[in-house]
Amino acid sequence: MCVCTWGTLKTQAQTADRRFPIIPYPTSLTAGAGTFKITAATKISADNRFGNEVLQFNKLFKQGMGVGLSPAKTGSIALKYDAMISAEEGYKLIITPKGLTIAAKTPTGIFRGIETIRQLLPAGIEDAGAKKLTALTLPAVNIEDQPAYAWRGMHLDVSRHFFSISYLRKFIDVMALYKMNKFHLHLTDDQGWRIEIKKYPKLTTEGAWRTFNSQDSACMKKAKDNPDFVIDPQHIVQKNGKTMYGGFYTQQQMKDLVAYAAAKHIDIIPEIDMPGHMMAAINSYPFLTCNGENKFGELFSLPICPANESTYEFAQNVFTEIMDIFPSKCIHIGGDEVDRTDWGKSVAVKEFMKQNGIKDLAGLHSYFINRMEKFFNSKGRKLIGWDEIIEGGISPTAIVMYWRGWVPDAPVKAAKNGNTVIMTPGEPLYFDNLPDKNSIYNVYHFNPIPKKLNAQEAKAIIGAQANIWSEMIPSENRADYMFMPRMTALAERLWTNNTDDYQSYLNRLTQQYKRLDNLKVHYRLPDLPNMITERVFIATDTLNINKPMADMQIRFTTDGTLPQANSTELKTPLVIAKSETIKVAAFTPIGSRGDIYTINYKKQTYAEPVKPGTVTPGLNSTYYKAFFKQTSLISKAKGDSIFISNSISVPSTVTAPSFAITYRGYIDVPADGVYSFYLTCDDGGVLKIADRVVVDNDGNHSAIEKNGQVALRKGLQKFDLDFIEGGGGFKLILKYSLNGSEPAEIPASWFKK
Structure with a gap:
């Protein structure tokens, strides 16, 4: 069913409890005392509206214990109809040491409750090849639940x-x-x-x-x-x-x-x-085209x-068959x-627009959609x-x-x-x-x-x-x-x-x-924390990674090859004393490999500050209304306007679908140190400080954060940032940290020109 009106619901505060690792977390959850044990002797009863849900429920038990539960008029597991639950997908779940009850007004609500129970059962029940258990245990709990959005x-x-x-x-x-x-x-x-x-x-x-x-x-x-x-x-x-x-x-x-x-x-x-x-x-x-071309x-x-009746005949014939297959509203x-x-180049289209009082090509587009919507509606469907x-x-x-x-x-x-x-x-x-x-x-x-x-x-x-x-x-x-x-x-x-x-x-x-x-889901493993891929050090550095999952193994290579399941394991901190490249990846016990991190270590001296004379707040910024595949191409173009920026952000006045902005000036570094910078771009950007490339996040791509480090002395340091947007929405964020601090916005007071 396609629901066309729905309000949002407020939820009660969540409590992190390892006994209830449920996603999404229920609207209301109250932990009880004790557990409920399910065995092959456990009986299940259900309102006759919920026959499919009994079958779905029993699949869990068959997979976990090798046998399903027998039906009974009254059982310690009960699927009950409750007309008082107003939400289409709402349900109540009560588990006590004596039994389990799911109540709902609809089969959908009952099924949502079953999926909550599924997440409370041992993960091993998802493995069809695992050894069957003699019993399944659930924690006592009282849940009232319904979705915020339809x-x-x-x-x-x-x-x-x-x-x-x-x-x-x-x-x-x-x-x-x-x-x-x-x-x-x-x-x-x-x-x-x-x-x-x-x-x-x-x-x-x-x-x-x-x-x-x-x-x-x-x-x-x-x-x-x-x-x-x-x-x-x-x-x-x-x-x-x-x-x-x-x-x-x-x-x-x-x-x-x-x-x-x-x-x-x-x-x-x-x-x-x-x-x-x-x-x-x-x-x-x-015949579907206006001119026979397809390119x-x-x-x-x-x-x-949209000016040919044969187009509408084709579209209606196609959607008639689609509707016979898919009952969705x-x-x-x-x-x-x-x-x-x-x-706009077609004489026939221009005549069609004139006959139908269509003012422009956007209106012609809508004519097609509106006409098809009427056809959908005639079949009881929504477009x-x-x-x-x-x-x-x-x-x-x-x-x-x-x-x-x-x-x-x-x-x-x-x-x-x-x-x-x-x-x-x-x-x-x-x-x-x-x-x-x-x-x-x-x-x-x-x-x-x-x-x-x-x-x-x-x-x-x-x-x-x-x-x-x-x-x-x-x-x-x-x-x-x-x-x-x-x-x-x-x-x-x-x-x-x-x-x-x-x-x-x-x-x-x-x-x-x-x-x-x-479930054999090849999911993306959690990110390794605090990974700086362009690392800088003065004397030595240390590679030490806190594993986000206890059973992970962190493996690495130093010869340019990709880490494999038999590569050297990082069991103790690794001291880095020279410029080199190390590739790192996490592995799970079943052999899944996480993202590969290429860490470029660079031994570097502190960049000395510059003395440009009198400076004023802000950065000199140039705006280019053009499409660029790489930031290196900006230098060949002529800027359309200039402005002063006190932050690394795109002005609200920018309306061009594709553009570039360059930021030039200095940052006033408050203390000597190795500074980390985090540059998020959609599409691309390159950050240089003290004429050193710190972050290369170039090219046309979605919003991705890349990072890097640079060794800086206290004082004014030359700052250059080039940003390109290829069309389709932009994002530009620059943060910094020092000595492992949380990344933060660069203070406006640092920027000088």
Whole structure:
């Protein structure tokens, strides 16, 4: 069901208790005394509304003990109907030494309670090959629980790289474990059409396959150092003498997957992206275009033509079959990144616009979306589109999915227009963006409600989801790494709606890793703490790492090779006395390797201060309205304006989608020391101090923090920072620390020019 109104709920304070490592944490939890033991003799009773939930519950017991529980009219485990619980997904869970009761008004509520119990059971029950236990024990507890947001979603793009049905089931299993409830499946794009449409068979016989493209080549290059980038060979075939990559799902496979997800109370939301991102379809059915061409335009691929009735016939036929497969109330039409310039060149399009009173190309875009929404509504469905659909005017009944972080007013305009809004901003909810040590923190502290909405308007925000675009995710292991454990932070934020106890969440997350190991989830290991990758020392330095997980092993190499499970283990602090490069990685007992850290040690003398004469506060800054791939290219361009900056930040007056800013001057260093600097950029930046490169975070990429050190004498030191933004939202943060202190903003009083 697609819920279109929902308020947020306040939660009670969390208590970090190792007996209850539940994510997301319940709305209310009161610990009891003692435990409840479950054996093969334990009986289970259930209201007849909850037959599926009994089956799901028994799967846990069969996996843990080898046998399921027998039904009875009254049992020490009871699943009860409670009409007084108003929330669709709400439940009450009571565990005492004598028994266990889950009460809810809906099967969904009962199932959410079962997933809470699942997290209280031993992690070993997730391992089908583990030795069966004679009994399972649960701690006594009283829980009352319900979600803050109705839409708690995950998105997966299967077009750029294809994923097996078995992986989609695994993805659903992990979603269910953490009470996520919407699975947005991106089924079509320029790179591949992944769902069988019987009326248009060439969509899959031709459109589901491609020769290797530039993204595949980039993955192959990365695979030399990381096996997670190896393109899955099960999706590579030989066709007509060519090596082809791809695959598609039959309608029956998808119907089976829908049923599998429904049993776990997860809705699958299909997306067929149009009018843009349709190259895979146009290749086989060129009548969809305005001019028969199928290529990339000025910005994106050329879209299908909204002036041809045959386009609407095609779209309605496709979505009719989609609706027969997917019973979800909501259907996603995409509607993003449409290159409208080609429409403006068409005589037929101009005539169509004149006949229909359409003023501009944005209005034509909206005409297509609005017409398709009427078709959806006639079938009893609701239309979802990415936030571009509001630009030319949209009906208030459409659902808007906000993703363009650089257009902060989009969700506000949609909410004020009466639209239901789902928040999916690229920062921090694009899980294809490379994770760093701040990623989980940023997701956990994400607020779905835009600041400009009042309490009534905020009700339009029904939740959020994370998106996984798969251009650089060619394997199932890589997909696991990119979304886990980030998804647990989003699950907690959307269910519990609490940001006040981050440390409690981290403590509970640490206890989840063993469960994920047993589920064969190739999650990203916790970051090694306080890692400075460009390290500077005067006499000696010491490599000493506090392990974030007790059973980790830290291994390293000094010869440039990548750390392996048999590399030297860092058991005691390692003294560094010369400039050298050390590669470090953490390993779990089952052999999983964490991120590889390349630490460049550099023996350095203190940079002497400069004496420029009279200085004044601030930095000289130059603004460039242009696109740059690298900061080194800025010097070849002419600046558009200059200003004085008292901080490292982008002025609010900057409106260009792509730009660069240079900051020049001095920092007034208060004391001799080796200073650490932390530079977060989206897209890229390079920091130089005393003519020494301190942090190189160059290139076009998502928000990533990189760091480095420099040895400085007290006094004025030359300061140079170049920053580039390639388009799609910027981020620029610079912090420093000294002698292991917490990173902090550089005081404005340090900046001089």
